[in-house]
Amino acid sequence: MGYNLHITRAEHWLDADGEPIGRQEWNAYASGHPAMQHAGWIEWKDVGREAVYDWPAGYEDRSSLSWRNGEVTVTxxxxxxxxxxxxxxxxLEANVVGDDGERYTSDGVVDAT
Structure with missing residues (x-):
């Protein structure tokens, strides 16, 4: 299993359902974003079928973003x-948080407390 990032309004990604990014809100944002491309679907056991969007990482690498339980998971x-x-x-008035709870900002990484 790889390391993921999470776009969430909560301080920790495990609490995303308490301050959710809405499914429709995310899909409207992602489908209208000029750099994202719809790349297919993922079947989450708990929420069903969700769109996957590719985000360019440079050098032909791409990451995948998908909504789940009030957050956007980045693989x-x-x-x-x-x-x-x-x-x-x-x-989205949200945070980028790593699996270990660290927060990514425009100033760098803030360790989990």
Whole structure:
């Protein structure tokens, strides 16, 4: 299993359902974003079928973003595109949080407390 990032309005991604990014809100944002491309579907056992969007990471690498339980899960993490993910989170009034609870900002990484 790889390391994921999470775009969430909560301080920790495990609490995303308490301050959710709505499914329709995310899909409207992602489908209208000029750099994202619809890349298919994922079947989550708990929420069903959700759209997957590709985000360019440079050098032909891409990450995948998909909504689940009030957050956007980012797989295929490359450090080069974290500033773009931070900008997406800012548009959604949200945070970028790693699996271990660290928070990614425009100023760098803030360790989990």
């Amino acid at each position: 295929g993490v490359y450090t080069d595109y974290i500033p773009g993910l931070v900008a997406i989170a800012a548009d």
